[in-house]
Amino acid sequence: MEILLYILIFLFGTIIGSFVNVVIHRIPRKESIVYPPSHCPKCGHELKTIDLIPILSYILLKGRCRYCGEKISVRYPIVEVLAGIVFLIIYYKFGLDFKAFSYMFLSSILIAVSFIDIEHKIIPNKIILVGFIGGIFFRILMSNYGFMDYIIGLILGGGILLLISLISGGEMGGGDIKLMALIGFFIGWKLTILVLFLSVIIGALGGIILVALKIKGRKDYIPFAPYISIAWLISILYGYEMLNYYIKFIRG
Numbered sequence: 001m002e003i004l005l006y007i008l009i010f011l012f013g014t015i016i017g018s019f020v021n022v023v024i025h026r027i028p029r030k031e032s033i034v035y036p037p038s039h040c041p042k043c044g045h046e047l048k049t050i051d052l053i054p055i056l057s058y059i060l061l062k063g064r065c066r067y068c069g070e071k072i073s074v075r076y077p078i079v080e081v082l083a084g085i086v087f088l089i090i091y092y093k094f095g096l097d098f099k100a101f102s103y104m105f106l107s108s109i110l111i112a113v114s115f116i117d118i119e120h121k122i123i124p125n126k127i128i129l130v131g132f133i134g135g136i137f138f139r140i141l142m143s144n145y146g147f148m149d150y151i152i153g154l155i156l157g158g159g160i161l162l163l164i165s166l167i168s169g170g171e172m173g174g175g176d177i178k179l180m181a182l183i184g185f186f187i188g189w190k191l192t193i194l195v196l197f198l199s200v201i202i203g204a205l206g207g208i209i210l211v212a213l214k215i216k217g218r219k220d221y222i223p224f225a226p227y228i229s230i231a232w233l234i235s236i237l238y239g240y241e242m243l244n245y246y247i248k249f250i251r252g
Contacts, residue, residue, distance in 0.1 A: 009091045010084040014054035016108050017083030021076050023112045027127060028120040043068035054080040075115065083111055086233070093237055099145075102138040103236060106131065106186050110229040113179060117223035123175025128182055135185045149188040157184030157192045176224045183232055191239045198231035199224070 019033075025041070026033050038047045045067040051057050058077040065072060086107045094100040109131045113123045139150060158181025165172035184192040203224055210216040235242075 006088060010088050013084035013087030014080040016087070017080035017111070018052065018054045020083060020108055020112050021079050023127065024079065024115045027124050028116055028122060040065045040067060040070060042070035079111060079115065083108065089237070098138060098142045102142065102186060105134050105138070106183070110232060114226040114229045117175070117225035121221050121223065123173070123179055123225055128178045131182045132185065135182065150185050152189040153184030153187060153192040154181045156189050157181045157196065160196055173224070176228065179225060179228060183228070187236060190243060191235045194235045194239050194243060195228065195231045198234055199228045202230055203227035
């Protein structure tokens with residue numbers, strides 16, 4: 001029974017991932033995510049249900065459109081698998097409660113903005129706005145967790161990156177600032193500090209690797225949203241253990 005639930009959680013994640021793919025493709029192009037229905041961007045043919053089965057459709061179609069033979073971006077199955085795995089990890093750690101669902105919701109937002117940031121070098125305000133609407137909804141449902149910690153998290157997350165942006169002369173993008181504020185609203189101020197710390201470290205290491213491999217130049221834009229997202233996942237899974245270890249370490 002437990003194995004079946006894991007399978008269902010993974011499948012649910014891939015279905016959400018399939019929708020996230022629509023968001024990734026359409027929002028930067030300022031297209032509706034509702035209409036028209038899913039279609040091939042090359043030939044415009046409306047896709048049937050069998051063409052939209054997460055992961056499986058890509059495999060069966062060998063990565064090409066059924067109707068015109070155009071290559072389908074490998075990003076589609078990657079996002080679907082990634083969403084499924086992240087949902088599984090969240091379920092394994094938190095079970096099925098409001099906190100778990102809030103993290104699944106936020107993970108979908110983070111996956112979308114990460115891939116958009118990589119491809120288009122932007123973090124759309126529409127997605128951040130949807131994230132805050134969802135955050136308010138979950139904060140109401142989870143009122144027993146308190147409220148001020150999350151407001152402080154919002155102010156701290158966005159405020160610190162805003163300060164860095166002002167000091168650096170705008171090196172930190174406005175989208176990253178709003179994204180970090182959103183994360184703070186979901187996880188509270190303690191984990192927000194950890195996310196900020198980890199994202200800088202992971203981002204620096206990632207940037208060094210990209211430059212060393214000559215994938216990016218020293219002056220090229222390096223998207224920060226993926227590093228923030230990775231730091232967020234590490235923090236919600238191991239954050240309090242890491243903070244407790246640090247406190248014990250400084251106390252000797």
